[in-house]
Amino acid sequence: MKGEIITIGNELTTGRTPDLNSWYAAGKLAASGLSVTRVTSVGDDEEMVSHALKTVFESSRFVIVTGGLGSTDDDMTCRIVANALDRPLYPDHQMLEKIKAHVKARGAEMTPPLHKMALLPEGAIMINPSGDTCGFSLTKKDVRFYFLPGVPDQMRHLMDKFVLPELLSLYETLPVVRQRLIKLYGLSEPRIAEIFEKLQGKQMGAVLGFYPHFPENHITISLQGEDEPIVIAELDQVQAEIMSLVGNYVFSTGNQEMEEVVGRLLTERGKTISVAESCTGGLIGHRLTNVPGSSDYFCGGVVSYSNQSKIDLLEVSAETIKRYGAVSDETAQEMARGIRERMNSDLGLAVTGIAGPDGGSKDKPVGTVYIGFCSAEEVFSRRYRFWGRRKQIKLNTSMMTLDWVRRYLNGDPILSGI
Amino acid sequence: MKGEIITIGNELTTGRTPDLNSWYAAGKLAASGLSVTRVTSVGDDEEMVSHALKTVFESSRFVIVTGGLGSTDDDMTCRIVANALDRPLYPDHQMLEKIKAHVKARGAEMTPPLHKMALLPEGAIMINPSGDTCGFSLTKKDVRFYFLPGVPDQMRHLMDKFVLPELLSLYETLPVVRQRLIKLYGLSEPRIAEIFEKLQGKQMGAVLGFYPHFPENHITISLQGEDEPIVIAELDQVQAEIMSLVGNYVFSTGNQEMEEVVGRLLTERGKTISVAESCTGGLIGHRLTNVPGSSDYFCGGVVSYSNQSKIDLLEVSAETIKRYGAVSDETAQEMARGIRERMNSDLGLAVTGIAGPDGGSKDKPVGTVYIGFCSAEEVFSRRYRFWGRRKQIKLNTSMMTLDWVRRYLNGDPILSGI
Numbered sequence: 001m002k003g004e005i006i007t008i009g010n011e012l013t014t015g016r017t018p019d020l021n022s023w024y025a026a027g028k029l030a031a032s033g034l035s036v037t038r039v040t041s042v043g044d045d046e047e048m049v050s051h052a053l054k055t056v057f058e059s060s061r062f063v064i065v066t067g068g069l070g071s072t073d074d075d076m077t078c079r080i081v082a083n084a085l086d087r088p089l090y091p092d093h094q095m096l097e098k099i100k101a102h103v104k105a106r107g108a109e110m111t112p113p114l115h116k117m118a119l120l121p122e123g124a125i126m127i128n129p130s131g132d133t134c135g136f137s138l139t140k141k142d143v144r145f146y147f148l149p150g151v152p153d154q155m156r157h158l159m160d161k162f163v164l165p166e167l168l169s170l171y172e173t174l175p176v177v178r179q180r181l182i183k184l185y186g187l188s189e190p191r192i193a194e195i196f197e198k199l200q201g202k203q204m205g206a207v208l209g210f211y212p213h214f215p216e217n218h219i220t221i222s223l224q225g226e227d228e229p230i231v232i233a234e235l236d237q238v239q240a241e242i243m244s245l246v247g248n249y250v251f252s253t254g255n256q257e258m259e260e261v262v263g264r265l266l267t268e269r270g271k272t273i274s275v276a277e278s279c280t281g282g283l284i285g286h287r288l289t290n291v292p293g294s295s296d297y298f299c300g301g302v303v304s305y306s307n308q309s310k311i312d313l314l315e316v317s318a319e320t321i322k323r324y325g326a327v328s329d330e331t332a333q334e335m336a337r338g339i340r341e342r343m344n345s346d347l348g349l350a351v352t353g354i355a356g357p358d359g360g361s362k363d364k365p366v367g368t369v370y371i372g373f374c375s376a377e378e379v380f381s382r383r384y385r386f387w388g389r390r391k392q393i394k395l396n397t398s399m400m401t402l403d404w405v406r407r408y409l410n411g412d413p414i415l416s417g418i
Numbered sequence: 419m420k421g422e423i424i425t426i427g428n429e430l431t432t433g434r435t436p437d438l439n440s441w442y443a444a445g446k447l448a449a450s451g452l453s454v455t456r457v458t459s460v461g462d463d464e465e466m467v468s469h470a471l472k473t474v475f476e477s478s479r480f481v482i483v484t485g486g487l488g489s490t491d492d493d494m495t496c497r498i499v500a501n502a503l504d505r506p507l508y509p510d511h512q513m514l515e516k517i518k519a520h521v522k523a524r525g526a527e528m529t530p531p532l533h534k535m536a537l538l539p540e541g542a543i544m545i546n547p548s549g550d551t552c553g554f555s556l557t558k559k560d561v562r563f564y565f566l567p568g569v570p571d572q573m574r575h576l577m578d579k580f581v582l583p584e585l586l587s588l589y590e591t592l593p594v595v596r597q598r599l600i601k602l603y604g605l606s607e608p609r610i611a612e613i614f615e616k617l618q619g620k621q622m623g624a625v626l627g628f629y630p631h632f633p634e635n636h637i638t639i640s641l642q643g644e645d646e647p648i649v650i651a652e653l654d655q656v657q658a659e660i661m662s663l664v665g666n667y668v669f670s671t672g673n674q675e676m677e678e679v680v681g682r683l684l685t686e687r688g689k690t691i692s693v694a695e696s697c698t699g700g701l702i703g704h705r706l707t708n709v710p711g712s713s714d715y716f717c718g719g720v721v722s723y724s725n726q727s728k729i730d731l732l733e734v735s736a737e738t739i740k741r742y743g744a745v746s747d748e749t750a751q752e753m754a755r756g757i758r759e760r761m762n763s764d765l766g767l768a769v770t771g772i773a774g775p776d777g778g779s780k781d782k783p784v785g786t787v788y789i790g791f792c793s794a795e796e797v798f799s800r801r802y803r804f805w806g807r808r809k810q811i812k813l814n815t816s817m818m819t820l821d822w823v824r825r826y827l828n829g830d831p832i833l834s835g836i
Contacts, residue, residue, distance in 0.1 A: 011629045013454045014597070015445020016638060018436050022459070027433020036431045037466055039459040041440070048455055051475075108608050111615060151630055153806075179432070190526050197529060211429045212569055220434060275721075281707025282700030285721040289699025290809055292775050300727040303693075303703040303719035305712075309761055313720070313731065343727060357710050388571075391708055 001171040003029070004038040004060045006052045008067035008077060009150055013043040021066040021148075021155050028164055033177035034062070044068065049077065050084040056143055062167055063143060064159070067150030077147065078119050085140050087121035094129055095120060102132065127162045134158075137166075144170065176228045180235050182219040182242060183252040185403050186415045192217055195245045199238075206238045214388075215396045215418075216258075248412040251403065258402045259287040265409040266297040273405065274343035275301040276314050276335040276350040278326070279369060283398045284351070299343040304335065314338030314350075327352050327364055332372030332381040340374045348374040349405065350381075351397050355390045369397045373404060384417065419589040421447070422456040422478045424470045426485035426495060427568055431461040439484040439566075439573050446582055451595035452480070462486065467495065468502040474561055480585055481561060482577070485568030495565065496537050503558050505539035512547055513538060520550065545580045552576075555584075562588065594646045598653050600637040600660060601670040603821050604833045610635055613663045617656075624656045632806075633814045633836075634676075666830040669821065676820045677705040683827040684715040691823065692761035693719040694732050694753040694768040696744070697787060701816045702769070717761040722753065732756030732768075745770050745782055750790030750799040758792045766792040767823065768799075769815050773808045787815045791822060802835065 005025050011017040022039040029036055038057055042048035049068075056063055068077030082089045096118035103110055120126070120136055127135040127146070133154040137146045146163045148155045184192070192210060199208065209220040221238050225231040243250060251261050266273060275284045285301040288294050302313045307326050310316040316334040324330040332350050340348025353369030360366035365385070372381040386396040400415070407414050423443050429435040440457040447454055455475055460466035467486075474481050486495030500507045514536035521528055538544070538554055545553040545564070551572040555564045564581045566573045602610070610628060617626065627638040639656050643649040661668060669679050684691060693702045703719040706712050720731045725744050728734040734752040742748040750768050758766025771787030778784035783803070790799040804814040818833070825832050 009629075010625075010627050011638075012441075013444055013457060014448040014627075014638075014640075015441050015443070015454075016599075016627065016629055016636065017631065018438050018441035019457070020436050023430075023433050023436035025433070026431055030432040036433075037460065037463070038470075039431060039437070039457075041457040043455065045455070052456070055473075057469075103608075106608055108612075111611070113611065113615075152632075181434075190521075190524060193529070193531065197531075207428075209428050209432075209434065211434055213435065214570075218434065220428075220432075222432075277700070277703075279707075280704070281712075281716075282695070282703025282719060282721065285695075285700025285723075286698070286704045286812075289697075289721075289723065289773075290812070292808055294699075295723055298699075298723050300723040300731075301700060301721035302731070303700065303707075303721070305703075305707065305716050305718040306761075309718040313718075313760065342731065343724075355707075390710055394704075394708070 001033075001061055001167075002035050002037050002057075002059050003062035003064070004040070004057055005036055006063060006065045007039070007041045007150070008044065008049055008065065009041075010043040012041040012067075020152055021150060024152070024156055025064050025066070025159055028159055029064075029167075030177075030179065032164055032168055033175070034167060034171070035177075046080050049080045053081065053084040053145075060143060061171070063145045064148065064163065065145060066148045066155050078116075078121060081145075081147065082121040085121065085138070085145070087123055087138065087140075089119040089121055091118050092120040092124070092126065095126060095134065098129070098134065127158055135162075137163075175224055175226060176231045177222065177224045178228075178231050178235055179223075180221045180239055181252075181254060182221070182239065182250055183256075184217045184219065184246060184249045185215065185251055185258065185399055186418045187217060187246060187249045188418070189217070192219070195242070198245060199241060202241050203238050204234045206234065214392065215399050248407065248410065251406055257287075257290075258399060258406070260291050262402050262405045262409075263288070263291040263294055263297065265406060267293075269409050271347060271409070272297050272299050272345040273347045273349065274299045274339045274345040275401070276339035276348070277301060277303050278305060278310070278335070278351060279353040279355040280351050280394050280398050280401075281305065283394050284349070284401055287398055287402065299345040302339055302342070310335060314342065325364070327354055327368060327370060329370055329372075329381040329383065332370035333374070333379050334372075336372035336374035336381070337379055346375065347405065347408070349401050350374075351401055353384075353386075353393070353397060355393045357390060367393050369393070369400075371397070371401055371404060373408070375408075382414070382416065419451075419479055419585075420453050420455050420475075420477050421480035421482070422458065422475055423454055424481060424483045425457070425459045425568070426462065426467055426483065427459075428461040430459040430485075438570055439568060442570070442574055443482050443484070443577055446577055447482075447585075448595075448597065450582055450586055451593070452585060452589070453595070464498050467498045471499065471502040471563075478561060479589070481563045482566065482581065483563060484566045484573050496534075496539060499563075499565065500539040503539065503556070503563070505541055505556065505558075507537040507539055509536050510538040510542070510544065513544060513552065516547070516552065545576055553580075555581075593642055593644060594649045595640065595642045596646075596649050596653055597641075598639045598657055599670075599672060600639070600657065600668055601674075602635045602637065602664060602667045603633065603669055603676065603817055604836045605635060605664060605667045606836070607635070610637070613660070616663060617659060620659050621656050622652045624652065632810065633817050666825065666828065669824055675705075675708075676817060676824070678709050680820050680823045680827075681706070681709040681712055681715065683824060685711075687827050689765060689827070690715050690717050690763040691765045691767065692717040692757045692763040693819070694757035694766070695719060695721050696723060696728070696753070696768075696770040697773045698769050698812050698816050698819075699723065701812050702767070702819055705816055705820065717763040720757055720760070728753060732760065743782070745772055745786060745788060747788055747790075747799040747801065750788035751792070751797050752790075754790035754792035754799070755797055764793065765823065765826070767819050768792075769819055771802075771811070771815060773811045775808060785811050787811070787818075789815070789819055789822060791826070793826075800832070800834065
């Protein structure tokens with residue numbers, strides 16, 4: 001069952017905001033076996049919105065429209081929908097009461113723009129009439145249109161709770177479509193292209209997708225069929241082929257982020273961790289603590305941005321910094337040992353490097369990073385060279401550090417470079 | 419001068435990746451006074467790509483196409499372009515030599531997909547022939563098409579260095595279009611809607627846009643005219659109207675992030691800062707260190723995720739934690755004092771709270787956060803209640819903490835709630 005997405009807003013055509021609404025909707029639809037053939041974004045411009053609504057692709061059975069249902073000046077979707085789909089506007093009393101109640105609860109007063117929000121095209125059915133956030137749907141020539149607000153949280157809520165369930169109930173005879181996501185870290189694009197070559201003829205009709213997602217690489221396997229167990233079994237087989245080729249570069253075979261994988265492994269192994277961060281400035285701790293329940297295994301960290309803080313808080317010796325520099329194997333190791341002792345954790349990780357754009361030298365150019373590791377058994381470190389701008393170097397450093405923990409806990413060798 | 423953007427890739431129609439390429443291109447084009455009327459995303463599907471290329475909007479004079487120029491299985495843009503625009507493919511020798519050189523430099527070998535990359539539609543002109551990354555352009559019926567790779571960094575590079583300069587040279591007689599961006603923190607949407615009401619009649623023909631950008635709110639002012647100094651003067655006047663209404667809620671009147679604004683203020687005032695983070699886990703330090711040169715004013719931080727680390731590293735008294743809890747005014751103040759002393763900085767900031775989803779209580783529900791501040795003159799703290807999911811609570815907490823520093827350095831009152 002095919003459909004399309006139309007997103008409305010000057011913020012999209014002027015580059016003010018990335019179009020995360022179509023991204024979210026497309027992902028949810030794909031996961032439900034509903035395919036999106038096209039996403040069209042237009043500005044708050046009557047001609048363009050109208051054209052987009054009128055030229056829905058001939059094969060589309062549903063259209064998700066987001067944006068333009070708010071209360072500011074750019075909001076004119078209802079009027080344009082009314083004109084484009086030839087459905088005069090009328091004030092929806094249920095909607096008006098809702099808006100009044102909402103405004104009253106916030107201690108504000110009704111204004112003309114708020115009154116405008118209660119006008120709906122004829123034949124429209126409110127989505128979520130009893131909730132805080134509403135949208136509406138209407139059917140025109142066998143095409144089901146869903147109009148949702150552009151505010152991401154509101155749009156997502158209505159999409160998940162109302163639009164998807166309705167679509168799935170309308171189109172019951174879907175073929176089975178299943179997708180698997182494989183996330184890799186540490187393999188270059190040409191290496192992945194080679195792997196795709198090797199998979200030729202072994203993919204059982206699966207469509208493979210490759211998506212660089214800095215600093216990760218993602219591979220998707222999509223398979224369609226009549227019978228779910230067969231589709232799943234075939235997916236498993238293609239996935240096993242890929243796993244045999246890329247082995248321990250795969251950190252997730254689902255939607256999990258690296259920090260979630262690391263968190264799960266730490267929990268399973270009953271280990272705790274702490275981090276001493278220089279060039280990443282707190283990013284590793286931030287990522288670890290994005291995971292609910294991370295306080296069970298993350299003891300804490302020190303962001304030792306200055307040399308003095310490395311000495312004061314991590315007991316790195318002033319002599320080491322003087323002799324080898326703050327960006328060195330020796331300092332990384334002392335930082336890892338220091339944070340582990342300070343935090344009384346099983347593992348201590350440390351990073352020190354040059355994120356740029358300044359501070360590089362011939363010996364240690366921008367992107368040079370040392371990662372240090374300390375457990376009860378061993379202390380070691382390794383030098384890396386990351387590329388890109390400051391934020392990319394920080395991100396790659398955090399990724400490699402988390403990957404160290406993942407590989408250590410899995411008993412896999414740590415990557416020597418990427 | 420109007421144009422449009424077409425982005426190609428299954429990752430876009432299946433929700434694997436947000437469409438950041440169109441976002442980037444649209445932003446750059448808008449800033450140059452070139453307007454984008456439509457963005458269309460289609461999957462790696464011959465019919466849909468072909469349809470998108472053939473149905474370029476009648477008023478479009480340029481089309482930016484991204485995606486499909488790589489080496490994996492989904493790449494078929496060139497062939498489809500050749501068919502859709504009726505321009506047979508031929509092997510471009512310059513391109514073939516480039517690819518060979520590139521592959522050789524990486525120690526890899528030429529493969530059929532790499533050979534395929536050298537086929538270009540007739541009349542195509544290579545973009546950046548001497549560089550690592552290429553695209554091509556061609557003209558059909560007065561419409562200039564630019565085909566760029568889908569890898570964001572490559573696409574951005576070609577866009578900035580080649581496409582934009584060419585477009586600007588082709589269409590010299592542009593009217594002057596200028597946009598101003600105003601970023602606010604701490605004002606609710608209804609309050610901003612009221613401000614828009616008050617601006618009615620004072621906007622001198624400017625188009626105002628309002629964009630929630632959690633946890634920030636952005637207002638854009640767009641003005642068009644013949645004469646740049648006049649457009650700028652009018653923009654200044656509208657901006658002054660807005661500033662008189664929203665005052666110190668505005669943290670940036672350009673593209674600067676909050677952490678850049680805070681960094682500039684710290685530099686101007688010659689102050690240094692350190693942070694003690696509990697619920698944010700390192701996010702504040704991460705944000706501060708995203709700014710190049712932040713080592714001049716950011717001394718470092720402690721991520722005191724456990725109670726023990728608050729005691730050991732920040733000298734919070736065990737008695738305080740026992741009596742008032744780790745999430746309390748008293749603990750926040752002791753953390754702020756502790757980090758300031760530890761790091762020997764002018765300002766010490768601290769956050770402690772409940773990011774959820776667990777850990778809340780009736781007295782201190784999820785989203786309860788205490789922020790603490792310590793300078794040579796004063797120590798104080800305040801309680802906040804933030805809403806949303808874990809990551810949103812963390813983000814809002816980091817934003818409020820940075821806003822404290824901004825307001826303190828500007829001599830403005832600190833927000834009591836949002």
